[in-house]
Amino acid sequence: MSELTSPLHDRHVALGAKLASFGGWQMPLEYGNGGVLKEHAAVRERVGVFDVSHLGKLMVSGEGAAAYVNSTLSADLDRVGPGGAQYTLCCDEGGGVVDDLIAYRYADDEVGLVPNAANSAEVARRLTESAPAGVTVTDRHRDLAVLAVQGPSSDETLAALGLPAGHDYMSFQVAELDGVPVTVCRTGYTGERGYELIVGAEQAPALWDALLEAGAAYGVLPCGLGARDTLRTEMGYPLHGQDISLDISPVEARLGWAVGWKKPAFWGRDALLAQKEAGPARVLRGLVAQGRGIARPGMRVMLSEHVPVGTVTSGTFSPTLRTSVGLALIDAQVTDGAEVAVDVRGRREIFVVTKPPFVQPSVR
Missing domain, CATH: 2.40.30.110 (Aminomethyltransferase beta-barrel domains)
Structure with a gap:
């Protein structure tokens, strides 16, 4: 089976990116601008732009969609209102982690989910099979792109384009750039101040170009997934398949803060409560x-x-x-x-x- 490519693939090739496999996608590992070390430094000191379009994109829609998601995933989605984002976990009945993901609560009847590339289809399958009447799960993996703007100058870079910046951590706003809808999320995987932008796949190249142009005044660099990995490891952020997995539970991974222990139901609840009580x-x-x-x-x-x-x-x-x-x-x-x-x-x-x-x- 051939690997998928990002809507920005041609941009990466033109920039001399070294490409590698990530979850069935061919994505940039680093660019010809000094490699991982310079890209890492750009994010810590200035601003970097990542293509993370390999991440999954699911929409759960219909009456009671938020309540349904809250009854399946680990974190308590009722703790955030519309416009709020939340780190959460999809667990199996034994308490193992199928995937970690970000949930975006658009409304009570619409929740966006961003799982990891390799696990997106499995998360979608589980949610679809358990969905009550009136709730639908739509896989938009190929329809949407995700760009991450990360670093101390990320606010200035977005502001130069007229995009919203400065909103609270783990929140998002829906805006427009040249008539194109862009969801601007105050989230990221680097530990630095930053944003993740969700946009239609066809509009992603224009947004990529605009971000690099707007960020030029702040020393922006395009950054690959090699720097993303060194940045997340410096923060101690877990990577699914290594630090969390079906064999490594949230209790063992010290992710109990991402579990709504008082919720009456979520996948893996009984097993995780027992493990928490016994101690890992x-x-x-x-x-x-x-x-x-x-x-x-x-x-x-x-x-x-x-x-x-x-x-x-x-x-x-x-x-x-x-x-x-x-x-x-x-x-x-x-x-x-x-x-x-x-x-x-x-x-x-x-x-x-x-x-x-x-x-x-x-x-x-």
């Missing part, structure tokens, strides 16, 4: 290197040479800290502040267990 045997924690070794997913974490306590789930070189940071699923008795060793290609490298974020964003 393993917990997702952060790691910061004390030496030069770089932690990578799958590497063993040890208290001593003969006592393995877990496994690295995410790991990278932090361009901001100039050392390795990562996340690891380790035994619950190993707490923040402990020193552990990571087996880096046969070498024992010392890391300190540290509560993320590893880097404080410049502006929020």
Whole structure:
């Protein structure tokens, strides 16, 4: 099966992007502007623009749509009103994470969902199969594009185009640019102040061009998914398939804040309540290197040479800290502040267990 391409694919090729596979899509990993390190720095210090159109786009519509979504996904959607966004989880009945996603509450009868690319169809299937009469789930994965404008100068970049900026974190506004509807969401996956813009796929190239032109005065760079990964790891944000999965629950991943524990129903509720009550045997924690070794997913974490306590789930070189940071699923008795060793290609490298974020964003 051939990979899908973004509506901005031609723009990426023209910019000399190095392309890679992400969830069945061919997307830019980095550009010919200095690569991941420069793109990462642009977001931390100025502003960067990402194409994240590989993310899923689902619309749940009809009378009672918001109530239905709230009865299935983990977070309490009633805590946000129209114009509010919420991080939430789609779990299976055993408490495993099918996917993590953002819910956008347009109205009581319309909720937008943005899951990860690889899991979008599965989330749509589960929601469709359980939907009550009058509620429909529409997959708009190919109809819409998503662009992320992230960094301290993101407000100025949007304002230069006349788009709304400055609204509250985890909220969104629907606006127009040259007559084209654009949903401007105060969300992102970098930890910096920023926005995600949802626009029709056909209108995405013009919006991309306009953002790069408007951001030129602020040192904008087009950024690939390599920088997106280093930025999210510095913040300790989980990646589905590595830090959360069907085998790693929200309780183990320390995502209990994204669970509406008092709700009467959501998928996986009974299993998660039982796990919370018993206490997890393993917990997702952060790691910061004390030496030069770089932690990578799958590497063993040890208290001593003969006592393995877990496994690295995410790991990278932090361009901001100039050392390795990562996340690891380790035994619950190993707490923040402990020193552990990571087996880096046969070498024992010392890391300190540290509560993320590893880097404080410049502006929020």
